[in-house]
Amino acid sequence: MNGPVRTLAVLALVLLMAALLFGLLAGIAFVLPQTPPWLDFTRLRPLHTTTALFWIVTGAVAVMLASRTDAVGKEPHLPLLHGFLILWAGSLAIVLVSYLVGQFGGREYWEFPPWLALPIGLAWVMLLIDHARALRGRGQGAPMYLWMWTTGLIFFLFTFVEQNLWLLPVIRSSYLRDLTVQWKSNGSMVGAWNQLIYGASLYLAARVPGNEALARSGKAHAFWLLGLANLMFNWGHHLYNAPTAGWLRHAAYAISMAEWLILFDILRDLRRSQAGSTGTTFSQRCLRAAGHWVLLNLILALLMSVPAINRYTHGTHITVAHAMGATIGINTFILLGCIAHWSGFDGARTGRWPRVGLRIAVIALHVLWSALIVAGVLKGWRSMGLGMTDHAEVMRPVMSVLVVFVLAGAAVAGGLMLVVIPLMRQVVIARQEAPTEPRVSA
C-alpha cells in the first residue's frame, strides 16, 4: 500500500473505530430509561451509521485500489486519487460536524444537508475516471474481479445520484414513488459496495498458486450475474408492506429466492473444505470468519425475504441483526483480512492480541446477533401476533434483551480494537514496492 491508498486505509480504520464508539454510545442511549442531553440518540444514530457506511466504502476503495494495482501493474493516477481523497474526507468531516451540531435535512443513512452530496459525488467521479484509465485497453475477457470492481464503482455513483432524486418535485410529490426510489437506491448501493469487497476477496483467492483460473471460471461468471441481478432487483423487500405495485414485491421475492443457489454452493464448499487445509494467516482467519457469517446471514436473509415471514420481522430488530451480520460479520471481516494482506500484517510480528481480538469479536458477534433476533421475534410476535398497539407495552420485555445486545456490542468493539490498533500501525509503516508486471492479462 502506497501514498494515497495507504492514507485511505488509515482513514477507513479511523472510521471503523469511530463507528464502534458511536455505536456503543447509541446502544447505551437506546437502553437507558431516560437519555441525558449529551447522549442525544438523534445525533448518535447518524454518527454511527455514517461512520460505519463510510468505513465500509472507504475500506472497499482502499483494498480495491491495492488489489487492482497488483493485478494490472499500474499505479493509480495520483492527482485524481488526491482529488478523491480531499473531497471525500473533507465532505465527510463536514457531514460529521453537521450531525454534532444537529444540522440535518437529508434522509435515512444520508441525513446531512443535501448540498454535501455534490462534493461526495464529484469525488466518486474522479475515482471512476482513474479506474477507466487503469483498465484502458482491457476487453470483455478480463477476470471477474475487474468486472466486479467496475460494476461496484458505476453502481455506487448511480445509486448515490438516485438517493438524491427526492430533491426533484416530480419525485417528492408522490410519497410511494419517493419511497420506492429511496429504497431502490439504498438497497442497490449495498450490492454495489459488495461488488467492490467481494471482488477484492476473489482476487486474494485467485492469487494463491493453483487458483489462477478461479476468477475466469464459469461459476465466477454465473455468481457475478446473480450478484448483479440481486443488486438491480432485490431491494423490493424493503417495501413489502408499502402499497406499491405488486410487481415490485413479486420480482424481489423471486430474485431473493435465487439466493438459495448461493446457499447450496456455500454448503457444498463447506463440506469439501472440512477435509482440506484452511490456512492460518491473519487474513485467512478473517476471510474464514466472513465465510461463516455469509452462511448465517444468508439463511436469515432468505427467511426475511419471504413476505409472509417478513410481515413479522419488518420494522423489528431482526432487520438490525441482518444489517449487523452483513456489515460486521461479512464486510468488516473481509476488509480487515484484505487490509492485513496488503499491508504485510500477515508476515509482521504482531503478537497474539490481534488473533485474540478477532476471536472475541466473532464470539461476541454471535451473542449480539442472537440477542437482536430474540428482540425482533418478541417485538414481531407482540405487535403482529398478539395485536398490541401500545409501543411501550410491546417493547417492555424487549428492552432487557437489548441490554445483552449492548454488552455484546461492547465486547465486539473491544475485540475489533485489538485488531484495528496494531493493523493501523502496520498500515502506517508498510511500504509496497511499485508494481512492474501485471499479474493478469485481458
Added chain:
Amino acid sequence: MKETAGGSVPKWRSRTLTLLVLAFVANTVAIYAGLFDGRRIAPDDAAMRGRSLWQAHNCQACHQLFGLGGYMGPDLTNVAQDRDPDRLRTFIRYGTGRMPAHPLEDADIDALLAFLGWVGLHGRSQVPAEHVHWTGTYIIPNRP
C-alpha cells in the same frame, strides 16, 4: 462448470448481461415515471413543509414510516389517523420519558401532523393476514 480460457467470454454471459441491463433500465424508467406508484395522493403545502421539518429534526432516527426508520419510538405511518391530534401535539411539544421535547411553533406542529396524515392516507403499515397469498407474497389492493 467449465473453466473459460483467459480472454474469452461465454456467450451465455453476454446474453444474460444484456437482458439484465435492459430489464434494469426499463424498471428504473417505469419507477421514475410513476408506473408502479400504486396510490397517488397529492400533498398540500403543509404536508410538504411537514416533510422538511421531519427531515430537519431527523425524526427518522427514532421513528419508522412503513417500517423504515429507527427503532426507539413507534412506527408513525398511521398515527395521524389513529390518535387524537391534540394528544399528538402535546407529545411533540413536551416529549415523553424517551422522546425529547420539540418546542415548535403551532404552525410547524400542524405541518408535521399534515405530513403524517398524508403518509397515512397511502395505506396501513402492518399488512393484515388476509393479504398474504398462499405463495407467501402479499396481494395489497391499491385502493384503501
